[in-house]
Amino acid sequence: MFTLSDAPTRDELKSYSLDRLRAYYALRVSNNDTLLADYIPPTVDGVRRRTLGIYGEEIAAMSIEDYQGILQGFLVGLVGARRILEIGTLTGTSAIYFANALKRSGIKGGVDETGHKPIISLDISEEFAEIARQNFVEAGVDDYIEVIVGDANKTLASLSDLTFDLCFVDADKISYPNYYETIVANNMLNKKGLFIFDNTAFVKVIKYTDTPVPVTADSKPLDLPGGERLISEDYAIALHEFNEYIRKDTRVEVVMLPLYTGISLVRFVN
Numbered sequence: 533m534f535t536l537s538d539a540p541t542r543d544e545l546k547s548y549s550l551d552r553l554r555a556y557y558a559l560r561v562s563n564n565d566t567l568l569a570d571y572i573p574p575t576v577d578g579v580r581r582r583t584l585g586i587y588g589e590e591i592a593a594m595s596i597e598d599y600q601g602i603l604q605g606f607l608v609g610l611v612g613a614r615r616i617l618e619i620g621t622l623t624g625t626s627a628i629y630f631a632n633a634l635k636r637s638g639i640k641g642g643v644d645e646t647g648h649k650p651i652i653s654l655d656i657s658e659e660f661a662e663i664a665r666q667n668f669v670e671a672g673v674d675d676y677i678e679v680i681v682g683d684a685n686k687t688l689a690s691l692s693d694l695t696f697d698l699c700f701v702d703a704d705k706i707s708y709p710n711y712y713e714t715i716v717a718n719n720m721l722n723k724k725g726l727f728i729f730d731n732t733a734f735v736k737v738i739k740y741t742d743t744p745v746p747v748t749a750d751s752k753p754l755d756l757p758g759g760e761r762l763i764s765e766d767y768a769i770a771l772h773e774f775n776e777y778i779r780k781d782t783r784v785e786v787v788m789l790p791l792y793t794g795i796s797l798v799r800f801v802n
């Protein structure tokens with residue numbers, strides 16, 4: 533584990549290449565090394581390696597990356613989240629980041645008066661869910677996360693009595709409008725809560741070393757320059773329609789972060 537004290541001096545910086553300096557900052561996206569140590573636990577690496585070993589690159593690449601995990605953990609603290617809903621568990625990477633963030637905020641694990649753990653994560657695959665549960669045990673966060681298996685279009689509706697402070701939506705893109713409307717219509721997200729929708733820009737909007745791709749008002753959904761296409765065109769069209777839908781929804785305010793394949797933050801305006 534690095535410490536912030538290994539920062540180069542001003543003199544040493546003169547012999548640094550920009551790439552070396554970027555590499556330095558890539559590991560220091562927060563000023564709090566305790567937070568980084570908490571947020572990038574070795575177990576997340578283990579989850580990635582195991583997912584890669586079992587399913588290969590295409591599936592493993594669906595897990596969020598470290599920086600997104602750190603950012604989402606920061607947002608957990610920002611909104612004071614106590615209860616989190618995740619749609620799309622896969623093998624558990626994002627849920628582990630959320631659990632560590634809750635721990636940092638002093639939230640206790642275990643089943644509460646609602647009969648649930650602080651994080652409910654939904655996935656359609658029993659196989660992924662089982663691997664995720666093993667990963668949660670190994671990461672020491674199994675008392676923070678419960679996985680409910682089934683099509684989230686159905687399981688979500690069965691949770692409509694519950695209220696969450698943060699909803700992270702990262703499952704099948706076609707269903708984003710239904711997930712959004714079900715959560716809003718049933719008041720499942722607190723008025724001060726936060727939605728995070730992943731992959732809303734369809735393609736890698738930014739590469740680490742590039743400047744952000746400007747998205748203009750007349751951009752077509754499928755012709756954003758500057759990145760490999762990670763998802764099918766069906767998904768891109770569904771996401772485009774979803775983006776337009778929430779952009780015009782006067783109940784909410786939306787900011788799409790140009791990170792990875794786009795991360796939309798959505799909050800209620802009043």
Ligand SMILES: C[S@@+](CC[C@H](N)C(=O)[O-])C[C@H]1O[C@@H](n2cnc3c(N)ncnc32)[C@H](O)[C@@H]1O
Nearest residue numbers: 594595596620622625626655656683684703704
């Ligand atoms: C992008 S992955 C989630 C990655 C995870 N959030 C992470 O960072 O590790 C999408 C997941 O959504 C699940 N999924 C797809 N369609 C679904 C549906 N209709 N209901 C519930 N889960 C679904 C898939 O099985 C897959 O595990």
